[in-house]
Amino acid sequence: MSGANIAVVGATGAVGQVVLSILEQRNFPVGELRLLASKRSAGTRISVMGEELVVDEAMPDSFDGMDIVFFAAGGSTSQALAPEAAKRGAVVVDKSSAWRMDPTVPLVIPEINPDDIREHKGIISSPNCSTIVMLMALAPLHRANPIQRVIVDTYQSASGAGAQAVVELMQQTRDVLDHKVPSHSTFPATLAFNALPHVEDFGEDDYTTEEIKMENETRKIMHLPDLPVSATCVRVPVPISHSEAVHIEFANYMSPDEARDVLSEFPGVRVIDDIASKSYPLADYATGKDEIFVGRIRPDKAFHNGLSIWTVGDNLRKGAALNSVQIAEALLEQGLVSSNGNGR
Ligand SMILES: NC(=O)c1ccc[n+]([C@@H]2O[C@H](COP(=O)([O-])OP(=O)(O)OC[C@H]3O[C@@H](n4cnc5c(N)ncnc54)[C@H](OP(=O)(O)O)[C@@H]3O)[C@@H](O)[C@H]2O)c1
Incomplete structure (x- = not known):
């Protein structure tokens, strides 16, 4: 070779x-x-x-x-x-x-x-895998319209915690279905049939290290040292692929159609966003694929000049x-x- x-x-x-x-x-x-x-x-x-x-x-x-x-x-x-x-x-x-x-x-x-x-x-x-899944959508939008503020809630898969974590999720699932008490060692509680607002360790300010990573890494990669970013990271009983609900405030108005156009042109991003046919990104579809998928693009009701989006990506591949x-x-x-x- x-x-x-x-x-x-x-x-x-x-x-x-x-x-x-x-x-x-x-x-x-x-x-x-x-x-x-x-x-x-x-x-x-x-x-x-x-x-x-x-x-x-x-x-x-x-x-x-x-x-x-x-x-x-x-x-x-x-x-x-x-x-x-x-x-x-x-x-x-x-x-x-x-x-x-x-x-x-x-x-x-x-x-x-x-x-x-x-x-x-x-x-x-x-x-960090959650940061990559979010920033592949935020970076092209920021180039078109400067981002002022970001709030993100994640729905992170078990494999984000390593190979053994998926084995633990499967065993917990079998145990619950068999009416046995599941045990946990990788996760802080039973993940099967549950959602854990606790990814990694809690820090001094009551945010977890995963949440702090999303904040600090976003600022470093985007070269925006003062960008306000607030994350809540949640582990869900999905084997592979992280999903994220992201709320973005921009400097100026941006329509959902304009955001779809910007995102569609960015390498590595695919827009799946057709409410009429109930099309939006899903973790099982994203698994094994290289792209980050974005959908549910709509005006944010709390942010001025805001958009809400849903972004999904395989944490083991692009993440x-x-x-x-x-x-x-x-x-x-x-x-x-x-x-x-x-x-x-
Ligand atoms: N999983 C994800 O989605 C993801 C995403 C982004 C970043 N990461 C990061 O990527 C890294 C690996 O994560 P993973 O999910 O692949 O974990 P994993 O499935 O638990 O695998 C850990 C690997 O590290 C090896 N290892 C452990 N201790 C070692 C040591 N002292 N010297 C050499 N090798 C050692 C293990 O080898 P043995 O077989 O000998 O135990 C195994 O190959 C972590 O830092 C994680 O935070 C993971």
């Missing part, structure tokens, strides 16, 4: 598995491919790109000779190992929250702020793995990584 030498940390996880399939689907030019995870999964065999590869435990010297390293293994692993990969000359594309708000680390959605990639010093962060692979593609396109010759 010829191409960039790639390592995937977290190759056995929900996001890592999708990174591998997207690299293959998009014919990403891969030279050597290293699959890495924790000690628990060392020795596991995974079929990828027509080969069976063995997973190794991620160690600092795992990154020797790598050009691009995808991290999808949680914040503490990224905190510990991403600098080791960068030190060895690789460019890190990190899916965790570990580096996102570091002022020296670009936080990138390639359709929105591709130029920020050039500022990287070895680590590039990919945003995570696809966005990371697109960052890697941009690195190659912008000549910021040399294939088969070690990173920077």
Whole structure:
């Protein structure tokens, strides 16, 4: 094989598995491919790109000779190992929250702020999945009509909490149907047949860390440090794909038709919005697809110059793995990584 030498940390996880399939689907030019995870999964065999590869435990010297390293293994692993990969000359594309708000680390959605990639010093962060699903709709609208204020309520899928979370949801569902008492370990309470207004941990101001991420990451990616953003993040018993109700105040009046036109022209966004035929985006339809879907576009009744929209996207694809692979593609396109010759 010829191409960039790639390592995937977290190759056995929900996001890592999708990174591998997207690299293959998009014919990403891969030279050597290293699959890495924790000690628990060392020795596991995974079929990828027509080969069976063995997973190794991620160690600092795992990154020797790598050009691009995808991290999808949680914040503490990224905190510990991403600098080791960068030190060895690789460019890190990190899916965790570990580096996102570091002022020296670009936080990138390639359709929105591709130029920020050039500022990287070895680590590039990919945003939170809920932030990506919202901003793919907000960014084109903002270019047409400056956004003044945003309120968002999310309906987030179980897979946003990792592969084990989906197993837990399925088991809880079976238990409830069998009249057994369900147990929970990944979620803070039973998710089956429920809605949990509690994604990640509560912070000092009674917002959760997921809600704070949506606020801070939106400001950083959009280059709008003072934009008021208020989020309520809710976990719902859906396996894959996040849905979000977003209320937006603009500087000037914008009609729903104008918003539909703007959104339809933005790469990676598809409008499904025909009330007459009861067409609107749904999580089961979005699952497995690359686009972010937007519908229910209508005037907001509480905001002056406001619109309310409904946006849905696959949290494992555009919300995570696809966005990371697109960052890697941009690195190659912008000549910021040399294939088969070690990173920077
Ligand atoms: N799921 C989503 O929708 C989503 C979206 C955006 C961002 N993210 C972020 O992406 C990251 C991965 O999430 P996920 O949903 O894929 O989680 P997951 O399904 O739980 O997978 C975690 C992966 O990390 C590996 N890992 C755990 N500890 C490790 C260590 N000490 N060293 C090396 N590898 C280690 C695991 O390997 P083992 O098999 O050895 O345990 C597994 O491959 C997280 O930071 C998450 O916040 C997830």
